[in-house]
Amino acid sequence: MRREWEPEELIACWTLLDADRNLLANKSGATRLGFVALLKFFELEGRFPRHHAEVPPAAVSYLASQVGVEPGLFEDYSFEGRTVEYHRAQVRAALGFREATRADEEDLASWLAEEVCYAETDENRQREALLRRCREQRIEPPGRVDRVLGAGRRIADERFCAQLTARLSPETVARLAELTGPDRETQEISMLALHLLQSALVYINTILLQRVLQEPDWAGRLTAEDRSGLTPLFWSNVNPYGTFRLGMDRRLDLEQGSGPVVPGSVSPAAT
Numbered sequence: 001m002r003r004e005w006e007p008e009e010l011i012a013c014w015t016l017l018d019a020d021r022n023l024l025a026n027k028s029g030a031t032r033l034g035f036v037a038l039l040k041f042f043e044l045e046g047r048f049p050r051h052h053a054e055v056p057p058a059a060v061s062y063l064a065s066q067v068g069v070e071p072g073l074f075e076d077y078s079f080e081g082r083t084v085e086y087h088r089a090q091v092r093a094a095l096g097f098r099e100a101t102r103a104d105e106e107d108l109a110s111w112l113a114e115e116v117c118y119a120e121t122d123e124n125r126q127r128e129a130l131l132r133r134c135r136e137q138r139i140e141p142p143g144r145v146d147r148v149l150g151a152g153r154r155i156a157d158e159r160f161c162a163q164l165t166a167r168l169s170p171e172t173v174a175r176l177a178e179l180t181g182p183d184r185e186t187q188e189i190s191m192l193a194l195h196l197l198q199s200a201l202v203y204i205n206t207i208l209l210q211r212v213l214q215e216p217d218w219a220g221r222l223t224a225e226d227r228s229g230l231t232p233l234f235w236s237n238v239n240p241y242g243t244f245r246l247g248m249d250r251r252l253d254l255e256q257g258s259g260p261v262v263p264g265s266v267s268p269a270a271t
Helices: 007-014 018-022 029-045 057-067 071-076 082-095 102-116 123-136 145-166 170-180 184-213 216-221 224-228
Strands: none
Touching: 007 029, 007 057, 018 029, 029 057, 029 071, 029 082, 057 071, 102 123, 102 145, 123 145, 145 184, 184 216
């Protein structure tokens, strides 16, 4: 959560409503201030703060002025123990959320692998997508978010490897198995090589899609719904068989026919 808030933003996001005040009951002092901090933070982020520093100081001061408590008492509120667990349960019930179960964690990991990890490799964006998904499902993010993220990436890697090896000949698969070796370092290098191959395929497919969409016939034929369903994650145009010679002094002219020929480039047919 960002640290700086303008006065009008505090009013819009951190003001206690009547329903919020009804939850205060007989809470007082640090407990009163800590509870409303949990409540409003969860409303905004879809998760609970892990420690005091996650709640912006300006928000603490504004909340304190509304509940009649000194802002400094917030430091006395404990984020461990029975009291905070009870407060979290109250907040979840009030906002219609529930705790994540082990089954939820497995479903989230599978969703990440299917919908996010193939197209998004940035770990921060993967985390943001996971938190959005939890909010949509009205689930409090699991305490082991990093573990869910790791599981999602592992499932995506395994699915990608399975899809790729399914298109390879048995002889090629056997040779790849020989290259991976028994040690972890060699296996990690092999996985990184597959990631690089995947990124290259997605990049080329994206350029191919862009070229098709530049054609007037296709531009007028596709609806907004059609465009939203486009994805560079297709493999039917890939031929993983035969011999591939690596030429570092030349490259594919993916813009062939739409502009001047780049020196040193070759047509796809020539490869």
